[in-house]
Amino acid sequence: MPTGQQPPDALTLPSTAREELLPKLDASVLEFCAFKFPVATPVARARTHANTDFFSRSGPTVADYVTLRNIPAPTKEVVDTVRAAAPSMLRAGYKSLVCAHLSQTVPRTIPLYMLDFWDEVHALRHIQRVWVRSEEHLRKRRRLYEKEKGGSSNAVIQHTYDMLGLTSWYGLLRGSQEPEPMVMLAEYLLPTTWLRTAHENQMANLLKADL
Known part of the structure; x- marks a missing residue:
């Protein structure tokens, strides 16, 4: 693997993160109903960005699960588009995500596996x-x-x-x-x-x- 290139599994939500970010698989129906998913970015307020706007060559600056779970999720369309571009961006040496779908006063980068997390959030929210x-x-x-x-x-x-x-x-x-x-x-x-x-x-x- 070339120096500085992220491993392919960097795009996959790790089991430890899954335990912290998503509902427990053995949670009851009532517990699942009460689970708080990230706020969804309204479709009407979603802005058009180039795929490269969502990637950074720097490592993640935010890694704690509470903060990650509370970041508003992009729309399903944005997640699908950026996720499709992620493997090639990974091979090109990009190491983290930028929350381009949000207006950020403080620059922050987050793990690439958040795309996998947001994809699951959209499915589970339904x-x-x-x-x-x-x-x-x-x-x-x-x-x-x-x-x-x-x-x-x-x-x-x-x-x-x-x-x-x-x-x-x-x-x-x-x-x-x-x-x-x-x-x-x-x-x-x-x-x-x-x-x-x-x-x-x-x-x-x-x-x-x-x-």
Whole structure:
């Protein structure tokens, strides 16, 4: 490897950073819903930059995970574009990222693996939105029931909350024809969501198991 060139894995989020920056894989659904992702840069305020604006030949000046996690994430389009250019920039000797999507009063450079982190953030934020919408609907149902019943709680709703506090947000549901992501369960709680074939197969399998 030429002197000064970063190793290829510099673009990959290390396991230690993953543990600090992203939700734990064994976190419950409720814990996942409460997890704070970086603020997303509004698309309307995103500015056009050349790919080279996002790279620096200097090493990272910011490395602590709390600061890194709180840096607003670029838009998905920007992340995809810069990430596609990253391997060639890495080979050219660039060692860190510049937050060109932000107005910076103090120059700072961050690890290249933040592109990998931001890419995961965009994917996980979508999953989190589905679970949050489901939990909000469940909470509304509970408030409505308690109002109608003079403060008493519904056993089914409470049991559902208990399970959301025990069930991991990450993983695959098995027992049906094809494994499905755990977030599939959230769709059962959304009254305006059309159930897919996977839901029908899952309910059919549950019915068969009871017969």
